[in-house]
Amino acid sequence: MSRGTDGVLVLRGRGIVPGCVRGEALVSHETISGWGGIDPATGRIIERRHELYDVCFTGKILVFPGAKGSSGWSGFFQATRLLGTAPRAMVFTHLTTKAALGAIVTRVPAVTDLDDDPLARITTGDWVEVDADRGLVSVLSRL
Template sequence: MTGATRAQQLVLRGRGIVPGRVEGEALVSHETISGWGGIDPATGTIIERRHELYGVCFTGKVLVFPGAKGSSGWSGFFQSTRLMGTAPLAMVFTNLTTKAALGAIVTRVPTVTELDDDPVARIATGDLVEVDADNGLVVVHGPWSQACHPQ
């Protein structure tokens, strides 16, 4: 079974933090993300120099990551992405902390956490992901390119 076939069948169940339902392309980080000094809210880009996604824009993507790191300023920086129109489409994270939860709430994007399997290990950047935070579901439909451009 190929990775794309497995991904098309993947349903993760968890806890919705911010309600809503969206579908979009996944951007996966295996590292926690710093808000203050780690992202540029004006561009929605990760600017932490040693981060695996340095220079990558998360705007309009389903951001899948382990959680937040750094100070309590994390939530303020992610709120700024909402105000500047550069926020992720949704958030899916593994480690529920107060700063990550508050960041999701002030960013006002559908967010699911505490999943029954590790989304960072099971979802790949480029997968088409549906985040249904109303029901605590994350559904991976398959690679974004195939979903948008069937062959």
């Protein structure tokens, strides 16, 4: 983690799916279940006990620990791409094969293995840039 000359907080990691986007962060401190945990048609988290229950991730920079549940996780996130309800990018703290495959089939920029905990540094509503080509996540403005 470092701060640029402009004061922007920059986390360095490893890009999983290339691309560079900016958007509003949606932070979850809990893993997300694909099968039974999200509604691909609406882009909402439908897992009743999840901290983001009924929150829509469509078009957001989804910052979360990663995937939980079955290998169906990637299929549900692929459906969000096909239905136009996918997150804008994904930032994972723990990369698993199902999370990596989910990011790949969703075709959104994804970064993991960051040099600091994004869940501690990024807050829902922050404006962030995910530059997966260079493995960077920058907090451009705070909520």
